[in-house]
Amino acid sequence: MAEKKLSKHPYIHENCNIMSSELGKFTEIGLYNYFENVKFGNYSYSGEFCFFQNVEIGKFSSIAAMVRIGPTDHPMNRPSLHHFTYRRKMYGFDVEDDEEFFSWRKEQISYIGNDTWIGHGAIIMPGVKIGNGAIVGSGAVVTKDIEPYTIVVGVPARPIRKRFDEETIQKLEEIRWWDWSHDIIKERFNDFLLDINSFVNKYYRK
Template sequence: MTFINYDGPKKKLSAAPSVHESAVLHNCYVGEWTAIGARSRLNEVVFGDYSYCVDEVQINYAEIGKFCSIASHVCINPGNHPMWRVTQHHATYRRASYGFAEQDDADFFDWRRSHKVTIGHDVWIGHGATIMPGVSIGTGAVIGSGAVVTKDVDPYTIVAGVPAKLIRERFSREAADRLIEIAWWDWPRETLQALQLRSCK
């Protein structure tokens, strides 16, 4: 029996965003040195420089910082339904599709937009995690695979589980505060290139 390892083509990134041909982006800003994986769907998203998402990621109404790593099958800000209405069905807000009105319910979609997700810089979100509407994730945080994040996550902490709970802090509070203070993610590319983003020891 022969085993073959195939990682796919190693695409060299550039300042121009790399968006897979099967990905769908609607009203998004995508920064430099970024990559959007196959069959991903982004709706009204700001996607920071050097960040990437792998295949089949869904992101709605969100701001993603720089240098974020988003694994496959992550869902950020899944759509909420109107639980206060007699029915929660699409027909109450996607009215035009059902012939109930000429236009959809703009107020409902504004309500969804008002619960955007905010993700800091250098955040790692593991495979299959879900980030619920209105959540803020601090810089340097790690979200475990399969986690369901229902509350804000502090910078440089690791959370996991359903619902997600604190596992531990990545660094001492002093070290985390210092990293936030130097804000290396905002350094010019020339500086990052010169340092080659070596790990701090």
């Protein structure tokens, strides 16, 4: 088996369906992924069987298998939830579908921050914002915004702790290492193996 090597061109595995989406450099899309209206930041990757709709994903996001982001809503205020009310043409009820409803669903954008980790089988609901550096535990269902560098677990997802103290988090947010160029990250690679305090002290500028 040939060694896998990422490049400026996205690495897309077999049996993926990618529509109306933008894929960044050094990205990897797992087997049997479905992307619709997705922005996928540089260096991010997804595992197998992921399903993303209407989401902006930052750089260096690590997304495990079977993650669902942005499951679309049904019209809960109508007499029926069923999609015959908006996919009307399929049933012969109208010559046009309910494009206003489809537009509304498309506008419910989820945001996944930079350097995030989304665990196996997690679900992130439409319109939710996940902060930089956050971790979403396996199987969690995220219904509310998550602050940067926070670890959440459970159904519904709840915070259990921050990865670092508030001062360190604030400094990381200002350093924004994920915006460094590929060459700079390569040059400073060994610094990413340092403890967090050494890294922050080296690169934080008041």
